[in-house]
Amino acid sequence: xxxxxxxxxxxxxxxxxxxxxxxxxxxxxxxxxxxxxxxxxxxxxxxxxxxxxxxxxxxxxxxxxxxxxxxxxxxxxxxxxxxxxxxxxxxxxxxxxxxxxxxxxxxxxxxxxxxxxxxxxxxxxxxxxxxxxx
Amino acid sequence: xxxxxxxxxxxxxxxxxxxxxxxxxxxxxxxxxxxxxxxxxxxxxxxxxxxxxxxxxxxxxxxxxxxxxxxxxxxxxxxxxxxxxxxxxxxxxxxxxxxxxxxxxxxxxxxxxxxxxxxxxxxxxxxxxxxxxxxxxxxxxxxxxxxxxxxxxxxxxxxxxxxxxxxxxxxxxxxxxxxxxxxxxxxxxxxxxxxxxxxxxxxxxxxxxxxxxxxxxxxxxxxxxxxxxxxxxxxxxxxxxxxxxxxxxxxxxxxxxxxxxxxxxxxxxxxxxxxxxxxxxxxxxxxxxxxx
Numbered sequence: 197x198x199x200x201x202x203x204x205x206x207x208x209x210x211x212x213x214x215x216x217x218x219x220x221x222x223x224x225x226x227x228x229x230x231x232x233x234x235x236x237x238x239x240x241x242x243x244x245x246x247x248x249x250x251x252x253x254x255x256x257x258x259x260x261x262x263x264x265x266x267x268x269x270x271x272x273x274x275x276x277x278x279x280x281x282x283x284x285x286x287x288x289x290x291x292x293x294x295x296x297x298x299x300x301x302x303x304x305x306x307x308x309x310x311x312x313x314x315x316x317x318x319x320x321x322x323x324x325x326x327x328x329x330x
Numbered sequence: 331x332x333x334x335x336x337x338x339x340x341x342x343x344x345x346x347x348x349x350x351x352x353x354x355x356x357x358x359x360x361x362x363x364x365x366x367x368x369x370x371x372x373x374x375x376x377x378x379x380x381x382x383x384x385x386x387x388x389x390x391x392x393x394x395x396x397x398x399x400x401x402x403x404x405x406x407x408x409x410x411x412x413x414x415x416x417x418x419x420x421x422x423x424x425x426x427x428x429x430x431x432x433x434x435x436x437x438x439x440x441x442x443x444x445x446x447x448x449x450x451x452x453x454x455x456x457x458x459x460x461x462x463x464x465x466x467x468x469x470x471x472x473x474x475x476x477x478x479x480x481x482x483x484x485x486x487x488x489x490x491x492x493x494x495x496x497x498x499x500x501x502x503x504x505x506x507x508x509x510x511x512x513x514x515x516x517x518x519x520x521x522x523x524x525x526x527x528x529x530x531x532x533x534x535x536x537x538x539x540x541x542x543x544x545x546x547x548x549x550x551x552x553x554x555x556x557x558x559x560x561x562x563x564x565x566x567x568x569x570x571x572x573x574x575x576x577x578x579x580x581x582x583x584x585x586x587x588x589x590x591x592x593x594x595x596x597x598x599x600x601x602x603x604x605x606x607x608x609x610x611x612x613x614x615x616x617x618x619x620x621x622x
Contacts (some may be wrong), residue, residue: 217522247556249425250568252418260488262424268519269481276480280473284591287413291598298605305612 369430393594396587404579410573418570424488427481429573433581434477435503440585441471442510442537449534453528461527461594464534467515470588474581475507488557499555502544509537 411429418425445467452460482500483493494500516530530578 249428249570250419251567251569252419257426260491262422262488265484266426267425269484270430271485272479272480273430276473276477280470280588284588286593287595287599291595291602292601295598295605296416298602298609302605302609302612 358482360607380489393587393590396583396590397440400580400583401578402589403583406574407576407580410576414619415570415573416567418567419579425484427485429577431478431481431485432574433577434474434481437581437585438474438478438503438506439541440582441474441495441589442506442541443467444589445471445510445513445534446538446541448536450532453531453535458600459597461531462593462600464531465517465596466589466592468510468530468534470518470585470591472510472514473588474512474585477504478503479507498557499544502540506537506540506544509533509540513537 338507391427394397407429411426415426416430417423445464446462446463448462448467451457479500486495513530513533516526516533
């Protein structure tokens with residue numbers, strides 16, 4: 197199978213998947229107009245668990261203490277987000293260090309390396325080559 | 331197919347999704363499709379730009395502004411949650427988990443859709459920028475799915491009396507999380523080759539098909555997960571609305587900021603890999619190894 201045909205088939209497959217996933221959303225949204233019985237079942241399922249949050253003033257006695265659970269939940273969010281930011285920082289410094297080392301080494305070997313690398317981007321050349329190989 | 335034509339088709343597809351979302355704004359699909367279209371367009375704009383700088387930094391000004399907005403929104407969100415929003419009648423103070431739990435689920439959708447869009451376009455065009463976007467979305471999405479799957483059970487302990495049940499929404503969310511864990515593990519095993527990238531991209535796109543299942547599972551199948559923000563019933567006290575709205579805005583900014591940051595780093599990592607290949611081709615790495 198030649199490359200243009202393969203690309204065309206891949207494009208059609210992707211477009212089909214997009215269309216299917218979009219259609220499922222649209223059909224779900226319009227289900228109210230299509231099948232009243234099905235919608236009734238769905239609404240029953242949803243309504244049976246529907247909840248209304250109401251406000252209360254003053255402290256309330258609780259069976260399961262909510263305070264520790266709340267602190268644990270917000271602590272988890274804080275820890276995960278801050279932990280990920282720290283991880284991103286370490287990734288940044290690692291990548292920066294590797295990049296500097298490689299650029300210095302390549303520049304020492306080829307004095308005009310930096311200029312050429314900034315001009316057309318070695319990564320793009322490599323990615324194009326790998327795409328051709330694939 | 332030329333790149334220009336492919337770009338135009340992508341624009342049209344994303345525009346159509348966005349338009350469908352706008353039309354059905356009042357329905358469930360609208361709430362899901364609008365952010366998908368919005369972030370699809372954002373992802374497209376992000377990857378359309380030329381290569382990022384060869385070095386990490388300086389941080390672009392819009393990135394810094396987004397970071398500052400996120401910090402301000404965090405403070406505002408905590409203030410509205412713990413000072414302005416009232417305590418809920420039935421569940422008490424633990425209901426305040428709701429203001430971070432629901433926006434986290436929304437941020438999870440956004441990140442996974444970003445990853446799926448990146449994966450799909452990478453499979454199509456083999457462009458490293460889209461691969462970087464797919465990796466960024468999958469990794470950031472994993473953080474938010476962890477938040478959802480940890481805060482949810484903590485809330486459930488009080489609301490349902492148990493940390494976990496095999497409710498359809500909980501189960502499908504766990505399954506989505508596992509798909510993206512697989513994606514990240516696959517991409518984290520050393521330097522991913524073309525085959526690993528393609529396989530991970532297919533996995534990332536598969537995850538997209540699961541997202542509507544998660545979203546509609548709560549309506550289609552009976553379970554314990556409550557439906558608060560639906561047309562079918564429920565609702566929240568008017569004093570609780572500002573905390574939820576600010577929560578959504580905060581998590582939108584946060585997910586965009588984290589994906590953007592991770593994308594920039596991934597592009598630099600791709601640059602490092604390209605240079606290592608170049609160094610290997612010129613025999614530099616062998617010389618370095620011999621000297622060390």
